[in-house]
Amino acid sequence: MSAPPVITIDQIPQGEGLPLDLALDPSWLSPILEGTEVKLTAGRPARASVRLDLDGRDVILSGSLSLHVDAECVACLAPMQVELESEFQLLLEPAGKHKARPGAPDEVELSSGELDVDEYQNDRIDLARWLREQILLEVPAHPRHPEECPEPLRVEAPAPIEPTIDPRLMPLMKFAEKKE
Numbered sequence: 001m002s003a004p005p006v007i008t009i010d011q012i013p014q015g016e017g018l019p020l021d022l023a024l025d026p027s028w029l030s031p032i033l034e035g036t037e038v039k040l041t042a043g044r045p046a047r048a049s050v051r052l053d054l055d056g057r058d059v060i061l062s063g064s065l066s067l068h069v070d071a072e073c074v075a076c077l078a079p080m081q082v083e084l085e086s087e088f089q090l091l092l093e094p095a096g097k098h099k100a101r102p103g104a105p106d107e108v109e110l111s112s113g114e115l116d117v118d119e120y121q122n123d124r125i126d127l128a129r130w131l132r133e134q135i136l137l138e139v140p141a142h143p144r145h146p147e148e149c150p151e152p153l154r155v156e157a158p159a160p161i162e163p164t165i166d167p168r169l170m171p172l173m174k175f176a177e178k179k180e
Contacts, residue, residue, distance in 0.1 A: 003028045004127035007052060009059060009120075017053040024048055024067065024131070032132050036139045038069035041081055048131055059125055062089040065134055071143035076151055084138040090130060095119040 002025040012018045024046035033040055040046070050063030064087045071082050118130070165173060 004048065004131055007125045007127065009054065009057070009123045009125065012052050012054050012059065014054055017051050019051045020049070020127075022048045022050065022127075024065070028128070029067065029135070032135055033069065033139070036136070037141075037143065038071045038082065038139055041068040041070050044068040048127075050127060050131075052125060057094050059092040059120065060089065061092055061125070061127075061130060062087075064088070065131060065138075067135070069139070071140065073145050073149060074142045075144050076149035078145075078149065078151060080143065080145060082140060082143055084135065086134050086138045088130075088134050091117045092120045092125060093117060094123075095121050 004022055004024070005020075007018065007020075026040055026042075026046070029040050029046055044067070046065075046067035048063060048065040050061060053060040053062075064085070066083065066085050069082050069084060071080055072078070073080050120126075
């Protein structure tokens with residue numbers, strides 16, 4: 001299983017950045033998709049193009065990914081292929097850069113700018129971690145054909161149910177028959 005590489009910040013040229021074009025290994029991708037409603041499409045290439053840029057000790061990770069998955073349409077239940085494409089940009093900061101102040105509240109409200117900020121550990125950028133996250137964010141929760149379904153799901157109307165008498169009422173029916 002060949003996962004995307006781990007890059008140390010020393011490998012990123014200052015001012016130039018580090019572009020990488022990665023072929024994503026199906027043996028690495030398949031376990032990521034376990035537990036979702038999709039499976040990796042066999043024979044279709046999966047790619048990621050990433051760029052790492054330094055801003056002091058912060059790393060800007062940007063890129064895109066593309067892969068194909070097999071799914072079942074939630075409307076017609078027919079098998080279909082879905083192309084997952086994503087463009088992303090993350091700011092990665094060294095772990096512990098923003099240590100909690102003494103007496104600071106346990107819950108902190110994040111601003112919109114802080115939502116795309118994450119931490120890296122020990123000067124190592126594990127690309128597999130962030131690519132996995134981006135793939136899972138793109139997996140559709142309810143896959144559906146983009147246009148009208150090719151074969152709409154046909155549901156047969158159930159056969160009419162003949163009325164029957166509740167067996168608990170049978171003694172009353174016998175009583176009514178005797179009275180007539």
